[in-house]
Amino acid sequence: MNKLKKEDGFTLVEMLIVLMIISVLLLIIVPNMSKNTDVANGKGCEATVKLLQAQVHAFKLETGNLPLTLEALEAGNYVEKTTCPNGATVGYEPSTGKVTPSTQ
Structure with missing residues (x-):
């Protein structure tokens, strides 16, 4: 009655495979997130210019x-x-009241 002992836990190979999968996913996701941030900043600046133009008119x-x-x-x-x-x-031109986005 010699029973084999079952060991709990992960092997080194399983851990390496999981780490490789996570790193590949990060390589795909991170560049897309930074691109979306740039687009969002541009849209936010456009909205600010429109708001300021309306407030100049008010x-x-x-x-x-x-x-x-x-x-x-x-x-x-x-x-x-x-x-x-x-x-x-x-940017703002006081003679015309025109609000313009910056050129950064």
């Missing part, structure tokens, strides 16, 4: 004048911040 309707700077919109509580979500600045 400022002109209420005061009769264009703001001299975008910071005047912050001071007048029209917007909380005048930068893109990724930290890029936004």
